[in-house]
Amino acid sequence: MRKGEATRERILDIAQASVLEKGFGATSIEEIIAAAGITKSGFFYHFRDKNELAYALLNRYVTEDMRILDEVFGRAADLCDDPLQSFLVGLKLLAEVFADLPGGHPGCMIASVCYQERLFDRRVIELNRTAVVAMNARFRSYLEAIAAVYPPREPLDLDTLAEMISCIIDGGIIMSKVMGDPNRLVRQILAYRALIKQHFSPPQEMASRPPPLAA
Structure with missing residues (x-):
């Protein structure tokens, strides 16, 4: 798996765990970025919103x-x-x-x-x-x-x-x-x-x- 694909999957893993624990409304993009150890621009490279x-x-x-x-x-x-x-x-x-x-x-x-x-x-x-x-x-x-x-x-x-x-x-x-x-x-x-x-x-x-x- 290429680095970009691995980063995308890591973002999805973190987001899924958070969403299933507390819902979409309580899951922020900021906390996903922090947990994934990436920049905001890195997140928006993979997901527009x-x-x-x-x-x-x-x-x-x-x-x-x-x-x-x-x-x-x-x-x-x-x-x-x-x-x-x-x-x-x-x-x-x-x-x-x-x-x-x-x-x-x-x-x-x-x-x-x-x-x-x-x-x-x-x-x-x-x-x-x-x-x-x-x-x-x-x-x-x-x-x-x-x-x-x-x-x-x-x-x-x-x-x-x-x-x-x-x-x-x-x-x-x-x-x-x-x-x-x-x-x-x-x-x-x-x-x-x-x-x-x-x-x-x-x-x-x-x-x-x-x-x-x-x-």
């Missing part, structure tokens, strides 16, 4: 998120051809990825932008919405493949079910931070996994389970 910094942060964050999902669910697909079992394995692997993060998930850049949309121009806001749509479409495609083989046990809106995982991840991050318990996010993903298994498992599999013990 805070909007451009926000766009770069969000774009990098979304790209990394998609890479992780490609890796996790791609690995699950390699392990199992069945769409339901593959998705269940993928959710388990995703939960393990989050469980292995030291100190828990640092936060969601998409949520950070959403909470403070008025700070940004239309390009940043549109990128944020596009990222959410792409995430939902990805999970919708998994659920469509499952439903084609295993019709749901009761009528379900696949769009809503696909959106749930994004809501669970963002909500789980917030709950984990508020409660000081990083594993809350992991438990929420595993609960979603159990919900998917319950709704799409073949009837014979559900019938073969032993009855619950009497209270």
Whole structure:
């Protein structure tokens, strides 16, 4: 990596850590410059203003998120051809990825932008919405493949079910931070996994389970 590229990445690393800790509004260009050990002109060489910094942060964050999902669910697909079992394995692997993060998930850049949309121009806001749509479409495609083989046990809106995982991840991050318990996010993903298994498992599999013990 060239020196200019390394400096740009260092600026983004510092800015991302600050934004996820206290938000865009409380993160100043001056503190980023000081932490990066560069001049003001050095910062503005890479980013014209805070909007451009926000766009770069969000774009990098979304790209990394998609890479992780490609890796996790791609690995699950390699392990199992069945769409339901593959998705269940993928959710388990995703939960393990989050469980292995030291100190828990640092936060969601998409949520950070959403909470403070008025700070940004239309390009940043549109990128944020596009990222959410792409995430939902990805999970919708998994659920469509499952439903084609295993019709749901009761009528379900696949769009809503696909959106749930994004809501669970963002909500789980917030709950984990508020409660000081990083594993809350992991438990929420595993609960979603159990919900998917319950709704799409073949009837014979559900019938073969032993009855619950009497209270």
